[in-house]
Amino acid sequence: MPLPKFLHKAAELVACAMFACVFVVFLLKIVMRYAAGDALAWADEVSTVLFVWMIFWTNAFIVPDRHQIAFDLLYRHLPPAGRRVIAALRLLLVGGLFAWSLPGVVDYLRFLWRERTPVLQWRLDLAYACFGMFVAAVVVRSAWHLVALARANWRDEVKI
Secondary structure: OOOOHHHHHHHHHHHHHHHHHHHHHHHHHHHHHHHOOOOOHHHHHHHHHHHHHHHHHHHHHOOOHHHOOOOOOOHHHOOHHHHHHHHHHHHHHHHHHHHHHHHHHHHHHHHHHHOEOOOOOOEHHHHOHHHHHHHHHHHHHHHHHHHHHHHOOOOOOOOO
8 A cells, every 4th residue: 555645755754864863873882982982882772773663664664565575486477367366365365464463463562561671771662663563554555455456457467
């Protein structure tokens, strides 16, 4: 499901801001280590959490399915009707597995409120909430593409 243009742009800006923060924290850590002789313990933690958020945020809201890794040796050689069947099976499999796992993911994230990061004492449910958003986004996107696939003309080329 493509996001509306302004939401897609906002998601890109958030990802860029996270990347910029990782870069600044990384540079600050280097400067403090070599110029001041002081290692910043919190910098590793901030960089790690931001990096995890960047990965799942971009895969949930920015990177389209067609840019994901795919094993399409057989798929490329099928006629449009065969591609449609394979695309529907893939969407059902991936979307179904992620939908099946979503309650467990949410339950585990709810459990993590008790745990904290070692240095900054951030709650781990907040640090890893991006994974729940990613799983939910995959489910919604798979359902959206299945509906679009069902509505499209059977002989048209599949573009998911």
